[in-house]
Amino acid sequence: MNKKLKIKLREIAEAMIDGSVEVSYYIDTQTNEIFPVSPFFEDDKEIEKYEFDDRYLLIPNIPSWKIYNFMVEFTETVEDPSLKKFLSIALDGKGAFHRFRKVLDEYPEERNRWFDFEYAKAKKIAREWLKSEEIELLK
Secondary structure (H helix, E strand, O other), X not given: OOEEEOOOHHHHHXXXXXXXXXXXXXXEOOOOEEEEEOXXXXXXXXXXXXXXXXXXXXXXOOXXXXXXXXXXXXXHHOOOHHHHHHHHHHOXXXXXXXHHHHHHHOOHHXXXXXXXXXXXXXXHHHHHHHHHOOEEEOO
């Protein structure tokens, strides 16, 4: 069955990046809306509705280990030797995600390049997922 949805690829990629143990994102296949679901703002019966109704499609999140690998790969593309060193140090050990972003806050151009890099990776994963689900995005 081929589903056709009117959703932007970037919105799906953002949901994949933002998803976590606490928040899941779903697509309402009738309204073409993406929305978050969490036990923090939904009761269990409400969440079950999304899980067992074919109308709602769970968007898988990109695992944190994969996003960490994106950060390592991005760091290898950095040309400024001192920034590259700071990012490498930031990636070592617990709290790497926070430290990585904190370092990039001091380098706005590189921070923007990181976001573009991350979204490009997430869009590729989103395309693969859409293909596996036999979903076509309408323009």
